[in-house]
Amino acid sequence: KDRASAVAVVKAGEQQAEIITTASTGNAAAALSGICASVGQKNVIFVPESAPPAKIAQLLVYNSTVMLVKGTYDDAFELCLEAADEYGWYNRNTGYNPYMTEGKKTAAYEICEQMKWQAPEVIFVSVGDGCIIGGLHKGLRDLRALGWIDRMPRLIGVQAEGSNFLYQAWKNGEDVLEKAPVCGQTIADSISAGLPRDRIKALAAVTETGGAFVQVSDDEILTAIPRLAQGSGVFGEPAGAAAFAGLVRAVEEGLVEANERIVILNTGNGLKDINSAMTGVEMTGIQPHHIEPSLDAVKALMGKP
Amino acid sequence: KDRASAVAVVKAGEQQAEIITTASTGNAAAALSGICASVGQKNVIFVPESAPPAKIAQLLVYNSTVMLVKGTYDDAFELCLEAADEYGWYNRNTGYNPYMTEGKKTAAYEICEQMKWQAPEVIFVSVGDGCIIGGLHKGLRDLRALGWIDRMPRLIGVQAEGSNFLYQAWKNGEDVLEKAPVCGQTIADSISAGLPRDRIKALAAVTETGGAFVQVSDDEILTAIPRLAQGSGVFGEPAGAAAFAGLVRAVEEGLVEANERIVILNTGNGLKDINSAMTGVEMTGIQPHHIEPSLDAVKALMGKP
Numbered sequence: 229k230d231r232a233s234a235v236a237v238v239k240a241g242e243q244q245a246e247i248i249t250t251a252s253t254g255n256a257a258a259a260l261s262g263i264c265a266s267v268g269q270k271n272v273i274f275v276p277e278s279a280p281p282a283k284i285a286q287l288l289v290y291n292s293t294v295m296l297v298k299g300t301y302d303d304a305f306e307l308c309l310e311a312a313d314e315y316g317w318y319n320r321n322t323g324y325n326p327y328m329t330e331g332k333k334t335a336a337y338e339i340c341e342q343m344k345w346q347a348p349e350v351i352f353v354s355v356g357d358g359c360i361i362g363g364l365h366k367g368l369r370d371l372r373a374l375g376w377i378d379r380m381p382r383l384i385g386v387q388a389e390g391s392n393f394l395y396q397a398w399k400n401g402e403d404v405l406e407k408a409p410v411c412g413q414t415i416a417d418s419i420s421a422g423l424p425r426d427r428i429k430a431l432a433a434v435t436e437t438g439g440a441f442v443q444v445s446d447d448e449i450l451t452a453i454p455r456l457a458q459g460s461g462v463f464g465e466p467a468g469a470a471a472f473a474g475l476v477r478a479v480e481e482g483l484v485e486a487n488e489r490i491v492i493l494n495t496g497n498g499l500k501d502i503n504s505a506m507t508g509v510e511m512t513g514i515q516p517h518h519i520e521p522s523l524d525a526v527k528a529l530m531g532k533p
Numbered sequence: 534k535d536r537a538s539a540v541a542v543v544k545a546g547e548q549q550a551e552i553i554t555t556a557s558t559g560n561a562a563a564a565l566s567g568i569c570a571s572v573g574q575k576n577v578i579f580v581p582e583s584a585p586p587a588k589i590a591q592l593l594v595y596n597s598t599v600m601l602v603k604g605t606y607d608d609a610f611e612l613c614l615e616a617a618d619e620y621g622w623y624n625r626n627t628g629y630n631p632y633m634t635e636g637k638k639t640a641a642y643e644i645c646e647q648m649k650w651q652a653p654e655v656i657f658v659s660v661g662d663g664c665i666i667g668g669l670h671k672g673l674r675d676l677r678a679l680g681w682i683d684r685m686p687r688l689i690g691v692q693a694e695g696s697n698f699l700y701q702a703w704k705n706g707e708d709v710l711e712k713a714p715v716c717g718q719t720i721a722d723s724i725s726a727g728l729p730r731d732r733i734k735a736l737a738a739v740t741e742t743g744g745a746f747v748q749v750s751d752d753e754i755l756t757a758i759p760r761l762a763q764g765s766g767v768f769g770e771p772a773g774a775a776a777f778a779g780l781v782r783a784v785e786e787g788l789v790e791a792n793e794r795i796v797i798l799n800t801g802n803g804l805k806d807i808n809s810a811m812t813g814v815e816m817t818g819i820q821p822h823h824i825e826p827s828l829d830a831v832k833a834l835m836g837k838p
Contacts, residue, residue, distance in 0.1 A: 266766030272835075277823060284821065285807045288814045289762040294821040295831065303826040311831045315838040457594040461571030499804035502590045509593045516589065516599040518582060521608040526600065526616045530577075533620045 323425020
C-alpha cells in the first residue's frame with residue numbers, strides 16, 4: 229500500500245491537488261496518511277467505523293481528516309467517490325485510480341530481484357479488492373516481456389469464506405461485471421470487500437497464469453497467525469496470514485507440488501490487529517505463565533535443572 | 534534490539550545452548566522471540582506483567598515460554614539472571630551479555646553509511662538500560678579509529694522524568710556504581726529501568742563525546758508522538774518519540790544549534806502501544822468524525838466545495 233500511495237502523492241502533486249482522498253479498510257489509509265504527513269500533503273480518509281483501533285490510531289496520529297463511516301467498506305468507498313467528485317479532490321481509490329497498479333507491481337520486481345531473477349513457480353496472495361494480485365500480474369508480465377524472467381508464476385488468490393466474490397466467480401465461471409456483491413464479512417478486515425473494485429484484473433491474473441482461487445475460513449486464518457510466526461518469524465495480520473492459510477488449503481487440494489518454489493506475500497503487520505493474534509494464540513493452546521518473582525516459581529513451572 | 538538478538542542467537546548456537554533467555558520490557562523480548570522462531574531455537578522470556586498487550590502478544594504468537602513476572606522490569610531482570618544461572622541457559626540480558634553491544638553498534642555504522650560517511654553533529658537517543666547509547670558510542674569509535682568519519686558526534690541521552698537515574702547521576706556528578714536505584718515509572722515502558730544495567734557505558738558515551746542527558750515528562754512524550762508523526766511520517770512508540778521530545782527540550786536549553794545536522798533514533802514502532810498514541814492524539818486535540826454514509830454528512834463537516 230505504501231508503494232501505491234507514494235505514486236498517488238506524486239501524481240496529486242503534479243496536478244497541484246490541495247487534497248488527496250481515499251476509502252480504505254485501514255492499510256491503504258495508513259500508508260497514504262503517513263506518506264502525506266512526510267511531505268505535508270492534506271488528505272481526507274474514509275474508513276468503516278468498524279476498522280481495528282490500531283489502524284484508526286495511525287490516521288489520527290498523522291493528523292489526516294478521518295471520516296469514520298457508519299457502514300461497510302463498500303459504503304465508505306462509494307461515499308469517497310462522491311465526495312472526490314463533488315470537491316475535486318485527487319482520488320487515490322483502488323480500482324478507480326489506474327496508477328495504483330503501477331505502485332503495486334513493483335512488488336513483483338522485488339520478489340524476482342531477491343530470487344536472482346529465477347521466478348518462483350507459485351505466488352500466494354490474499355485478495356480483497358484485487359489490486360495487489362492485479363499489480364503482481366502486471367509486474368511479472370513486464371519482467372517476462374523484458375526477458376528478465378523466463379517463466380510466469382501461477383498466481384493463487386486467497387479469499388476469506390465470508391468475502392469470497394472472486395472465488396465464487398472463478399469457480400462457477402460467473403461474469404464479474406454482472407455478479408451481485410457478496411456480504412463481505414471476515415475477521416481479515418483488509419480483504420473484506422463485497423464487490424472487489426479490481427475484480428477484472430484479479431480474475432485475469434489467476435486465469436491467465438493458470439493459477440487458482442482458494443477460500444479459507446476465519447478459524448483457518450486465525451490459527452495461521454501463530455503457525456506462520458512460529459515457522460518463519462513473520463508476524464502477520466489476519467489478511468497476511470490468510471495467504472499462508474491458503475497455501476495449507478492448496479496443498480490439501482493438490483494445487484501445488486512439494487518441489488515447487490513458493491512465495492507467500494504477507495500484506496500486513498501483526499501489530500495492526502492484536503486481538504485477532506491473541507484469538508489465534510488461544511485457539512492453538514499457547515498460554516503465558518503468571519509467576520511471582522522468585523526462583524521457586526520458575527522451578528515449579530520448569531522442573532529440575 | 535533485532536541486531537543484538539541476532540548476535541545472541543548465533544553465540545548461543547556456537548555453545549549449542551538448548552535455551553536462550555532474557556528479561557525485557559518488551560522490545561528485546563519480541564526481537565529475540567521472533568529471531569528464535571525463524572531458526573527453531575527454544576527460549577524463555579521474562580517480562581513484567583504490566584508490559585503492553587501488543588508486546589506480550591508477539592511473544593505468544595512466536596510460542597516463546599513467557600513468564601509474566603508480578604513485579605517491575607528490575608524484578609524480572611534479577612529473576613532471569615538467577616534462572617539462567619540455575620538452569621545453564623544462554624543469557625542474552627542487556628548489561629550482562631557483552632556481545633549485545635556488538636549488535637547495537639551496527640546502528641552507528643548504518644547512520645554514517647546513510648549520511649555518506651559525514652557524521653552528524655548530534656545524535657539523540659532515548660535511554661533506559663543504556664545499551665543502545667553505549668553501542669552507538671562503540672560503533673562511532675570504531676569508525677573514528679578507522680578514519681571513516683572525521684568527527685565524533687555528541688550523544689544526547691533522553692530519559693523520562695520518572696526513570697531518570699542517568700540524568701540525575703550525570704547532572705549531580707554521582708557515582709553510578711554507588712547510586713541507589715530510582716523508581717522507574719514512565720509511560721515509555723521501554724526506557725523504564727530503575728537501575729540501568731549498562732549505566733557505565735551510557736555515562737561514558739555522553740561524557741566522552743561532550744554530549745548531555747536531558748529528561749522529559751510523560752506529557753511531553755505523549756504529545757511528541759503525533760508531532761513527530763505529523764512532521765516526518767514516522768510513528769514511534771513512547772520511548773521512540775521521547776528522543777524527539779528530548780530534541781525539543783534540548784533546543785530550549787540551548788544544547789544544539791540551528792545549523793547542526795541532528796539524527797534522532799526511533800527505537801520502537803508506534804503500533805506497539807496504541808493506547809499511548811491515542812492519549813497523545815487527544816492531548817493535541819485531534820479527533821475523528823463519525824458520519825452517516827451520505828454526501829450531506831460530508832458537506833456538513835467540510836462546507837461548500
